[in-house]
Amino acid sequence: MASKIRYSAVAVVGILVASATAWWLQRGPQAQMQVAPAASSASAPAGASRPPAVEAATVAITRIVDDSQTVGSLRSRQSVVLRPEVSGRITALNFRDGERVRKGQLLVQFDDQLPRAQVQQSQAELSIATANHQRNQDLVAQNFISQRSVDESGANLQVAQAKLALARATAERLKIVAPFDAIAGIRVVNVGDYLKDGADIVNLEDLEAIYVDFRLPERFQTKLQRGQRASIDIDALPGRKFVAIVQAIDPLLDANGRSVGVRACIDNRQMHLRPGMFARVNTVFGEREKALVVPEEAIVPQGGKQFVLKLVPGAEADALVTQRTEVKVGVRRPGKVEILEGLNEGDRVVTAGQQRLQKDGTTVRVVDLASKAAAQPASAASAPQVAQASTPTAAPAKALAGPNPCLQAQAAGAVKPA
Missing domain, CATH: 2.40.30.170 (Efflux pump adaptor protein, beta barrel domain)
Structure with missing residues (x-):
């Protein structure tokens, strides 16, 4: 009987200990959660009194190239592919591939035996017509023939002159000359080839x-x-x-x-x-030469306009406050933006931390990261200088005699005022 009472007492004590342990484990995290907000609320006023940190840069003057x-x-300034106007067989090529040719130089000669014979025939007919017309003029002066005979001989003379001009033009079409000073390309024909009108011969550049x-x-x-x-x-x-x-x-x-x-x-x-x-x-x-530039991070676009946060002196000593300023930007370059209106040389603008500034006129604390970067060892900065010194540079261009052909072409193409 006594043993049963003892076992019951031990069981009750164990249940009480387990209950107390469970209660303590549940109350511990809740107490910590209650303590944490209290600590954070106590530290909030101290942090709010400290101005937000921003980075700033000074408006600089530099040379900008637009x-x-x-x-x-x-x-090429001038380029042409030589092609014959009439069909014929090539009898002479008076140039070499890749050599310089001059304006008016005979380059290609086609077979012109028949046209030359026609030129000689026309010259003979012109001589006969000239003599007949001269003779008729002498006879009409002596009243041996009528004026009609003189008019007919004059017409025959004009016909003979036209036939000679036509024969010479036909013969000239069998010659191809250089239209301008140029360098010949690689020809695709040879002496003896028969070409049709419009066939490619060579290009001139x-x-x-x-x-x-x-x-x-x-x-x-x-x-x-x-x-x-x-x-x-x-x-x-x-x-x-x-x-x-x-x-x-x-x-x-x-x-x-x-x-x-x-x-x-x-x-x-x-x-x-x-x-x-x-x-x-x-x-x-x-x-x-004297363009105002700021880092591109300082530009804050809003509603189609561009703004910057300029730092101006505050009410307290050594205090800086923000002033929202609209600017007109010009040329953009990697990392830089030209300012045409809105800022002056020496003004300071915020380049990082704009998202911390909820309203205009906020007192800020400027963090100078440039000085930290400048404090790096000099050995780290010497490496790029060595690389730059070893970079090969182009040799200066050799001075050329004579005027610049581009300037001559520009002067020749200028329209003179009336």
């Missing part, structure tokens, strides 16, 4: 000046003008830069691509460029 990059293709044709978006059409300069990079000639002069602007815009066609001229008297090359074009519209 330009645009695109691609284009090179083509004027390479003293090279045209580069390219297109620009329509927004640049108001900035384009004849005489502007463009920098040309050729992938086939790395490290070389060429200068092109804009000579023509297409008055018709491409409706599909909304772009305007431009043709510029490159001085190619050194014969480094060839038609068909791929070119990278950098067209320069203007340069400003």
